[in-house]
Amino acid sequence: MTAMRIKNLVINLALGAGGLVMLLPFAWMLSLSLKPENEIYTPDIAFLPREWDFANYVEAWTVGYAGTFVINGVIVTLGILVLQYLTIIPAAYVLARKNFRIRGLIMSTVLAVLLIPPQVTAIPVYMMLAEAxxxxxxxxxIIPFASSAFGIFLLRQSFRTVPQELIDAARMDGASEAYTLWFVVVPQVLPALAAFGIFSVVTHWNDFFWPLLVVTSIERATPPLGISIFASNEGGNEVGPMMATATLVVMPLVIAFLIARRRFVEGVTLSGLKG
Structure with missing residues (x-):
């Protein structure tokens, strides 16, 4: 028993040390965002500011367009997520619960799409958007990411864990196929939906490559692109406002994860129970 406790203690200490290493850059970012300029350019290392200064956040929100970047990020990520839910839920349900001749071929195609880097199709999609x-x-x-092969695969695994008796009972009660899907089956896989939602929001909130191609004005810039534009305009000299902008960009993701963390863990854990 003592050996087991020592083993658990060592594992917990290792995990704690890894967590501290990962959180250190974010803690330093937050510290710099709250410091006046005279405290930033000093040889001393101090996480807590001697004088708490929120002027960096005011400058980031007004001069640095941080508010615009955050609003654009919310609009784009939520727009993508809604469209993805509307497309991947029916597709995953059909692949999980319906038997038809080419189901295996379609599923193989979905898995093959997972292997294609998005950069491969970027130029053709860009040309189509330019023509339109x-x-x-x-x-x-938003439109290029209206569906997700990863989402179809993840939800298919979850739909396969829903008892067939539940679906049969809904049909015996006269429920239509659409009602059965959205009001009977979907509530059973909410953890998987939450997990996919976190993956989707984080991926597209942090996406820099695609916005760099299709966005030309600061009014449509998403958070990563906006930070890049702000840093370029300021020449990298305004460290405090840049760190404040980065903090404002990161905070929505942190809040979203804290709200959905239990569902996220459940979805990632349970979606692979049945192949």
């Missing part, structure tokens, strides 16, 4: 005159719009940031 959709560049530098929210549509250009």
């Amino acid at each position: 005159r959709l560049l530098d719009t929210y549509a250009a940031l």
Whole structure:
């Protein structure tokens, strides 16, 4: 028993040390965002500011367009997530619960799409958006990601764990196929939906490559692109406002994860129980 306790203690200490190493850059970012300029350019290392200064956040929100970046990020990530839910839920349900001749072929195609880097299809998609005159719009940031092969695969695994008796009972009560899907089956896989939602929001909130291609104005810039533009405009000299902008960009993700963390863990754990 003593050996087991020592083993658990060592594991917990190792995990704690790893967590501290990962959190250290974020703690330093937050510290710099709250320091006046005269405290930033000093040889001393101090996490807590001697004088708490929120002027960096005011400058980031007004001069640095941090508010615009955050609002654009919310619009784009939520728009993508809603469209993805509307497309991947029916697709995953059909692949999980319906038997038809080419189901295996379609599933193999979905898995093959997972192996294709998004950069491969970037130029053709860009040209189509340019022909449709959709560049530098929210549509250009949202439409190319209206579905997700990873989401279809994840939800298919979860749909396969739903008892068939539950679906049969809904049909015996006269429920339509659509009602059965959205009001009977979907509530059973909410953890997987939450897990996919976190993956989707984090991925597209932090996406820099695609917005860099299709966005040309600061009014449509998403958070990572906006930070890059702000840093370029300021020449990298305004460290405090840049750290404040980065903090404002990171905070929505942290809050979203804290709200959905239990569902996220459940979804990642349970979605692989049945192949």
